[in-house]
Amino acid sequence: MAATQRVTFQDVVTWTVVDDVGKVIEPVEAYLDFARQSDYSPNTIRAYAKSLALWSTHLASCNRAWDAVQLTDFGSFLQALRAGRVGSRTVALERGRVVSDATVAARVRPVMSFYRFHASMGVPAASFLYEQVHARPGRYLPFLEHVARRQTRRKSQVRVRVRPREVPVLEPVNVKSLIASEASFDPVSGEWIGDLRYRLLWTLLAETGLRIGEALSLQHRDWSMGRGDTASVQIVPRQHPHGLQLKSGARRVFVGSVLDRLYGDYVWWLCDRGADAVIEDWDAAYIFCNAFREPMFAPLRPESVYAHLDRMKRQIPELPSGMTPHWFRHTHATALLLAGTPLHVVSRRLGHRDVQTTTNTYGHVTEDAELAALANWRHIVQGWEGSADV
Structure with missing residues (x-):
């Protein structure tokens, strides 16, 4: 064997x-x-x-x-x-x-x-x-066709038929409840109470659709804060201490001002825990790191993220029992497609090497949206009826 x-x-x-x-x-x-x-x-x-x-x-x-x-x-x-x-x-x-x-x-x-x-x-x-x-001859041919x-x-000549499978997505209330349960801002003390690290992680995954390995591979040099322009994170293939590998190549993902501001608060949150006295090279330091146990400020392991999410699912009953960090990626892609974002744009944001991967995974989303639009067919055909009278 x-x-x-x-x-x-x-x-x-x-x-x-x-x-x-x-x-x-x-x-x-x-x-x-x-x-x-x-x-x-x-x-x-x-x-x-x-x-x-x-x-x-x-x-x-x-x-x-x-x-x-x-x-x-x-x-x-x-x-x-x-x-x-x-x-x-x-x-x-x-x-x-x-x-x-x-x-x-x-x-x-x-x-x-x-x-x-x-x-x-x-x-x-x-x-x-x-x-x-x-290849069939045609007028428009790809390069070197x-x-x-x-x-x-x-x-x-050998194919396996696969029934279309809908990807799991999170309800907006699930995302909000998980993020809020991690950490909250106290206006009296002016400080964050709770684990701001996981609030930033879940917010980042929900807003960007990054894979968990991509998020944990981010270093502080990869986060470009908005200074008059749009903030972004740079996905850079590099060797990781825990063996994490990126499935796709380098790409830039733009983020909103709220998430960018949360990252800034998180850096100060780390400093309050002594990170500024321990970390010598902030540029090369990993954003998501140990904050409550040794080795302090070492890169966070994927196993730790999954274990933490399991604990949160026990604390928040409305969270799906089978939920994983990858569900944020499915939710992000589904939300973009339902909002009318072009498929090739979603594919590039997700880091898919081929737009066909995006189509195979989320094709049912665009099909459902198009079919839902046809539910208002009577309004659509009014233009035809008017032109037929001419």
Whole structure:
């Protein structure tokens, strides 16, 4: 049975796949190394390694070499994935599914990419998986499209249908109650009471749609306070002490004046706790840090954020039990789309590498908005009725 193996080299953490005797599976490692050179995040490498470990386990149970697979091997792999029994020689047909279609699709995609990589390297393995297609000629062509048409493209022949799934969003009252419960301003003393650090974090996630890893990776140099212009935060890929990796490249996200002012109050709040006497280089210091335990002012861990949110969910019953920090991102994107923000603008703000990712995740939001607008169809057709009389 194949398994994923964590590998650490000079403080860099990655993943590979080994067989049942602990030997690295070379074809898989070649593909994962290509993914590393393509700047895939460690979490993505880990997910790809898990999928390819399942595929390697399935091939071993079928006594099939990776470069001698048949189309039926992929069919049995899909069936085994859905039943959660990869590695079993026989999988009984069952009406219910243990694993969702979305999870199955996520497991299959790296396998398809693995064979596409080796096909590009000239290895004649599973050539039946891809159909050679030519780009359709047209008047408006992307850059170098004429070159792509000569070389043809590979189109996957194995697809997993995934039912559209609505992303979880927070009600405005949930966001407000959580933020208010973290810290409040006392006008008498002129000070913030509570944990201003988490009030800033939840407000930042709600207003920007940042991933939790992006927020925790922010250093004070990345926050440009508004001085006659719009404040912003700069997302910068850099090595993090806790191994956090950014999924997308550098980008700038603009923020409002209220959030900018809250950040200023937070800096003074840290100084009141002695940060100015401990932190030597404020520019390189992480914004979200330990404020109540040792090591003081060290970067905050994601595990600490999740543990804190679990405590807050017990204190605030109206918060959804399954809520995670990523729900702020879904809520932010949904709110922007419902407000009529163009899809490509939302995609750029979220840091998606491809607008298609935004469409796949939030396409139902724009569709619902368009369908809701058609509810007032009688008002829409009045213009048609008037023009028809002319």
